Amino acid sequence: MKKFNNVIVRRPCRAMVEGITSGLYPGKPDYNLALKQHDAYIEALKQCGVQVTVLPADEAYPDSCFVEDPAVLTAKCAIITNPGAASRNGEKVSIEEAVRKFYPEDRIEHIVNPGTLEGGDVMMCGDHFFVGRSARTNEEGIRQFSEILAKYGYTCSEVKLEEVLHLKTGVNYLENNNLLVSGEFVNKPDFAAYHKYIIPEEEAYAANCIWVNDTVIVPEGYQAVLAAVKQMGYQTLTVDTSEFRKLDGGLSCLSLRF
Ligand code: CIR
Numbered sequence: 001m002k003k004f005n006n007v008i009v010r011r012p013c014r015a016m017v018e019g020i021t022s023g024l025y026p027g028k029p030d031y032n033l034a035l036k037q038h039d040a041y042i043e044a045l046k047q048c049g050v051q052v053t054v055l056p057a058d059e060a061y062p063d064s065c066f067v068e069d070p071a072v073l074t075a076k077c078a079i080i081t082n083p084g085a086a087s088r089n090g091e092k093v094s095i096e097e098a099v100r101k102f103y104p105e106d107r108i109e110h111i112v113n114p115g116t117l118e119g120g121d122v123m124m125c126g127d128h129f130f131v132g133r134s135a136r137t138n139e140e141g142i143r144q145f146s147e148i149l150a151k152y153g154y155t156c157s158e159v160k161l162e163e164v165l166h167l168k169t170g171v172n173y174l175e176n177n178n179l180l181v182s183g184e185f186v187n188k189p190d191f192a193a194y195h196k197y198i199i200p201e202e203e204a205y206a207a208n209c210i211w212v213n214d215t216v217i218v219p220e221g222y223q224a225v226l227a228a229v230k231q232m233g234y235q236t237l238t239v240d241t242s243e244f245r246k247l248d249g250g251l252s253c254l255s256l257r258f
Pocket of ligand 1: 019020021063066068069085088119120121165166168169247248249250252253
């Protein structure tokens with residue numbers, strides 16, 4: 001099924017070495033290697049039949065290659081978020097410029113102070129959106145987000161996060177009712193209706209796979225998850241994301257798919 005026609009990515013900037021990190025995956029990113037991995041990521045997306053818009057690097061924002069966070073793009077509207085990380089909040093300005101090329105003015109919505117929300121906390125499952133309440137996404141942000149979604153006929157429910165950075169750090173929807181779940185999300189009643197593949201603890205990072213038009217892109221080096229995704233019947237591609245992992249970033253964080 002072809003669901004996504006477009007993808008937006010942003011080239012990593014040199015300042016990425018100063019990006020936010022929990023230190024879970026230690027080491028400073030190697031900028032040149034990150035660029036090569038980003039090239040491969042773009043190639044993989046193209047193989048999934050999407051047009052890729054590549055925004056230029058923005059040195060003012062070390063984490064700006066993680067374009068998923070300052071916007072949520074749906075089939076009916078674009079929502080410019082209000083990132084909760086202070087050093088990332090300004091990313092919303094240039095992402096809005098990029099989004100304007102694809103959505104009419106009256107379909108561009110905004111999360112505003114005191115609400116905060118980051119796209120990494122949003123998981124779209126058909127017309128329903130799960131939103132993680134995290135250190136980056138607050139109650140007011142979720143309230144505004146559900147109000148906006150309701151205008152377009154979408155529904156929304158909150159998932160409380162206890163450990164991970166973003167909702168999609170630990171749970172991702174692969175369409176066809178299939179979810180990859182890890183850690184704190186394994187037993188959450190919120191996801192009881194889905195067919196779940198439980199990620200082994202040592203492969204937790206690979207909970208963050210992306211479905212793009214029936215192909216699932218899996219991070220390189222996670223054999224159990226790769227085998228499970230193939231077993232579910234998907235075509236797969238792998239991309240090495242080691243340099244982005246050092247900043248707690250994964251495959252979904254690096255693009256907006258719509
Ligand atoms: C941050 O902490 O904001 C970045 N270093 C990583 C963002 C990852 N984005 C995502 O999970 N959507």
